[in-house]
Amino acid sequence: MKAQNHILFGPLFVAHHPYTYGDKKYEEPWKKAVAAGCNRAWQGKPRIQEPVRLKVKFYLNKDYNLTGLLESTVNGIANAIFLPSKYGGHKTEWNYDDRWVYSIEASKEFTEGKCGVEIVIEDY
Numbered sequence: 001m002k003a004q005n006h007i008l009f010g011p012l013f014v015a016h017h018p019y020t021y022g023d024k025k026y027e028e029p030w031k032k033a034v035a036a037g038c039n040r041a042w043q044g045k046p047r048i049q050e051p052v053r054l055k056v057k058f059y060l061n062k063d064y065n066l067t068g069l070l071e072s073t074v075n076g077i078a079n080a081i082f083l084p085s086k087y088g089g090h091k092t093e094w095n096y097d098d099r100w101v102y103s104i105e106a107s108k109e110f111t112e113g114k115c116g117v118e119i120v121i122e123d124y
Helices: 024-042 066-081
Strands: 007-015 052-060 101-110 116-123
Touching: 007 024, 024 066, 024 116, 052 066, 066 101, 066 116
Parallel strands: 052 101
Antiparallel strands: 007 116, 052 116
16 A cells, blocks of 8 residues: 655645636636635745646535536646646647646535635645
């Protein structure tokens, strides 16, 4: 059995209404909130260029598709901790090299309190 992984980032709670991939009206503010929170917490450290395990826990007041939440949230996280992508795809503010995410553990919980996401990144 592998020893416990070393935490590289987090835990960080980003308080904002999570939103899924696909509707720019709501998705963009969510991604920007995640990116801003991660950038503040990362504080200019060198960008990650090694395999990582991403753990995210969403706190929601209504149900959303978990895979859609992951897509938009990873875009926001990647903006802060990974280098810009050198590979294909559209060159946007969300085009970062998230290929370093080797494992994702994601869950959602319903709450009457603050909505948002808790983020932890560990070495892989």
